[in-house]
Amino acid sequence: xxxxxxxxxxxxxxxxxxxxxxxxxxxxxxxxxxxxxxxxxxxxxxxxxxxxxxxxxxxxxxxxxxxxxxxxxxxxxxxxxxxxxxxxxxxxxxxxxxxxxxxxxxxxxxxxxxxxxxxxxxxxxxxxxxxxxxxxxxxxxxxxxxxxxxxxxxxxxxxxxxxxxxxxxxxxxxxxxxxxxxxxxxxxxxxxxxxxxxxxxxxxxxxxxxxxxxxxxxxxxxxxxxxxxxxxxxxxxxxxxxxxxxxxxxx
Numbered sequence: 001x002x003x004x005x006x007x008x009x010x011x012x013x014x015x016x017x018x019x020x021x022x023x024x025x026x027x028x029x030x031x032x033x034x035x036x037x038x039x040x041x042x043x044x045x046x047x048x049x050x051x052x053x054x055x056x057x058x059x060x061x062x063x064x065x066x067x068x069x070x071x072x073x074x075x076x077x078x079x080x081x082x083x084x085x086x087x088x089x090x091x092x093x094x095x096x097x098x099x100x101x102x103x104x105x106x107x108x109x110x111x112x113x114x115x116x117x118x119x120x121x122x123x124x125x126x127x128x129x130x131x132x133x134x135x136x137x138x139x140x141x142x143x144x145x146x147x148x149x150x151x152x153x154x155x156x157x158x159x160x161x162x163x164x165x166x167x168x169x170x171x172x173x174x175x176x177x178x179x180x181x182x183x184x185x186x187x188x189x190x191x192x193x194x195x196x197x198x199x200x201x202x203x204x205x206x207x208x209x210x211x212x213x214x215x216x217x218x219x220x221x222x223x224x225x226x227x228x229x230x231x232x233x234x235x236x237x238x239x240x241x242x243x244x245x246x247x248x249x250x251x
Contacts, residue, residue, distance in 0.1 A: 009044035023049030030065030108187030112148025142240020161205040
């Protein structure tokens with residue numbers, strides 16, 4: 001795992017150097033993915049070149065997550081800004097004719113895209129790159145908002161499955177209470193990643209790792225699942241692939 005940390009750090013330094021940037025900005029949520037990204041960026045670049053942004057919104061903000069993000073930034077010694085974007089989201093509520101409080105996914109995606117705008121404002125003003133916090137499990141499943149948390153300059157942990165991110169977090173000394181939190185994008189109250197995905201990350205990661213090498217029947221047998229569950233994951237990967245691609249150009 002230490003070799004993996006070194007490769008990620010080298011990747012971060014290369015991306016910043018190639019862009020002629022002064023460092024990176026990271027959206028710090030209080031969860032394990034953003035904690036790991038902030039930590040490896042700090043190791044790779046030094047404290048002065050990493051800026052963390054805490055981006056709460058009153059409807060979904062968790063005091064615990066905000067406090068955890070602040071404590072982590074302080075422990076890493078990196079500058080940290082808190083930007084409450086509730087007034088911006090409230091303005092969208094007022095001006096969008098079809099707005100509905102019950103539209104959880106469109107509203108959640110809107111929040112993710114507002115966060116992206118704030119991150120890029122800081123990046124543009126300070127000549128930084130936006131370091132994304134997505135992991136391989138969620139990228140493969142398309143479990144992110146296009147032009148929201150998927151709108152980044154590079155993905156330091158995008159090659160790691162969620163379970164690998166947790167192991168890396170332990171190596172980096174990330175607090176246990178952050179590692180053990182239920183993963184959630186935090187776009188509406190009560191939202192959890194595993195509930196939305198319909199499977200826990202331990203099982204999902206084993207399936208994703210084997211899906212290119214084993215048949216659905218073999219994976220289903222090994223995981224104690226129905227073959228339909230495996231084929232459903234395989235189909236979702238195909239359907240969500242467009243999220244990771246540039247828009248197709250008509251000819």
